[in-house]
Amino acid sequence: MIDVVDLHKSFGDHEVLKGITTTIHEGEKVVVIGPSGSGKSTFLRCLNCMEDPTSGSIIFEGEDIANIHVDINRHREKIGMVFQQFNLFNNKTVLDNVMLAPYCLGKKKLGKMKKDPSYTGPKTKKELNAHCEEEARRLLRRVGLEEKASAYPSTLSGGQKQRVAIARALAMNPKVMLFDEPTSALDPEMVGEVLDVMKELAASGMTMVVVTHEMGFAREVGTRVLFIDEGVIAEENTPQEFFANPQTERLKTFLSKVL
Amino acid sequence: MLTDFSLKWDKFIVNFIDKGGYKQVVDGLENTILVAVVGLVIGMLIGVVIAVISVMPKYPILPYAIQNRFDRFLDRFPKKPLLRVVSFYYFFYAIMWILQRIPFILQKICSLYVALFRGTPVMVQLLMGYFVLLPSMGLKVTAVQASMLIFGLNSGAYVSEIMRGGINSVDAGQLEAARAVGFSYSASMIKIVVPQAIKNILPTLGNEFIALIKETSIIGYAGALDLVYAFKQIGTSTYEYTVPYIVLSVIYIALVVVITIGLKIMERWLAKSDRRR
DSSP states (O other), rough: EEEEEEEEETTTEEEEEEEEEEEETTTHHHHHHHHTSSSHHHHHHTOOOOOOOOOEEEEEEEETSSSTTTHHHHHHEEEEEOOOOOOTTTTTHHHHHHHHHHHHHHHHHHHHHHOTTOOOOOOOOHHHHHHHHHHHHHHHHHHTTGGGGTSGGGGGGGGHHHHHHHHHTTTTOOOOOEETTEEEEEEEEHHHHHHHHHHHHHTTOOOOEEEEHHHHHHHHHHHHEEETTTTTTEEOOOHHHHSSSOOOOHHHHHHHHOO | HHHHHHHHHHHHIIIIIIIOHHHHHHHHHHHHHHHHHHHHHHHHHHHHHHHHHHTTSSSSOOOHHHHHHHHHHHTTSSSEEEEEEEETTTHHHHHHHEEEEHHHHHHHHHHHHHHHHHHHHHHHHHIIIIIIIIHHOOOOOHHHHHHHHHHHHHHHHHHHHHHHHHHHHOOHHHHHHHHHOOOOOHHHHIIHHHHHHHHHHHHHHHHHHHHHHHHHHGGGGTOOOOOHHHHHHHHHHHHHHHHHHHHHHHHHHHHHHHHHHHHHHHHHHHHSSSOOO
C-alpha cells in the first residue's frame, strides 16, 4: 500500500533519516519503536509528507507523493493522522472538528459528482451536510463520545481529545492511519481508553502505522515491529520474535531499558 | 469664574441648538465614525492578506497543476543548447522561475508597503493622497472617500503586523492537523488559523480601532467635515472655544467607551470556545 524507497531526510546539516526502505501492506499494523531522536516520528511524518523528504520516494496508490509536483492534499485525505498533542481545532465544536473536512472537501467535489450518473450520494449542500453530520455522530459513537458532540475541545480531557482526533481522522475514510505517539501526552489512566479505541480500529482491519512507547500494544496488536535507530531500520520482525529474540546488540540494550 | 462659564455655556447653546450648529455636528460625527469603521474594515482585509503572505513558506513552489503543465510544456523543447536558445526555451523557463517565486516577490512588495505607510505620518499620507496622487490619477473623490481609503491603507500596515503576531501565536499543530486531513494551505489558513488568530488579537485590534477613531480628527485638513471641524466652526462663529472643545472631548470619550463595551461583548462571544467565562 505504501512503498518507502531509500528515504532520506535532513534538517539543515543534521541528517535524521539515512535511507529507509520498507513496504506497508494492506491490513498490516506496523509498530515503530526506537529511542528518542532516532527519527521514528520523522519517518512517520514523511509518510504523508508533513515533512518533505530530502530524497527518496514514497509510493502511495501508484504515485510518488514525495514528488513536490503531486497534489498532496488529495492523497492526505486517504492517509489519516493522529498527533501526540491531539491538535483538535480549538475554534470548532467536537462535532465540527469531525465533520469539517468531509463537508468542506466534499462540497468541492459536489459539482463534479453530480455529472456522474452512477453517483448515488448526497447531491445538494444540505444533503451533504446532513450526511456528514450523521457520519460524524456515528464515528463519535464509535469512540464513545457522542454526548460531547456540542462541547468545545478545551472542555475535554486528554483521552477524550485523542479519541475525537481519531474520529476526525477516520471521517475521511482513510486507507491507512498514522499514529504519532498517540498516548505519550496522556495521563496513565487515560492511556487505556485511547488504546482500546485503537485496538478496536485494528480489529476492524484498518492499516495502521503506530509510533509508540507502549510495548504491550506493540506485542498485542502489531503484526510487524520496526526498530529505528540513528535514522535506519536497525531491525524488523514479528512482535513475538522481536521481543523474544532480539538480534542486534542495540535492540537488546534498548529492550532491557524499556521492558 | 463660574458665572463666566455659564455665560460661555449659554453662548454655546444658542449657537449649537438655535442657530443649527448641531446639524454639522451630527454630520461630522457620522463622517468620523464612517471613516474609522470603513478604514478599519479595509485595514483588516489588507492586514490579513499581508500577514498570510508574510507567513507563507519561503521556498519556490507552484500549485501542482500549473507546475505539471509547465513541466510537460518544457519537455517538448529540443535538448540541444543552441536550439533551446532559438526556440525561446529559456524565455518560458524564466517565466516559470518568476512564477515559482511569486510568494517571495509579494513578500518584498508587502514589506515595502508596510515600511512606507508606517514610515510617514498619516497626515502627510492624507494630504499627499487627496491633493496629489488621487487627482493626478484622474479620480474624482470626495474628501471623506479619500480619507476612508487613506486610513484603510494606513491601518492595513499596522493591522498586518498585529495579524502576523496573531497567526504566529496559533499553535503550529493547528495548521498541521488541517493539512493532514487534506485541506490546502489557504483553506487551512482561512478556516482554522486566521479565526483563532483574530480571537487572540482582538484586544490589540480594539486598540487600533480606538486609535483610528481619534486619528480621524485630522481629516478636516483635507476639507472633510468631521467632529473637530464642526466644533471648530461653532467656536469660530462666537470667538468662544472653551465649551465647544470640552463638549468635543466628551463626545470622543463617549465614543471610545461605547467601543470598549462593544469589544468586551465581542470578546466574550468569541471566547465561548474557551473554558474562561
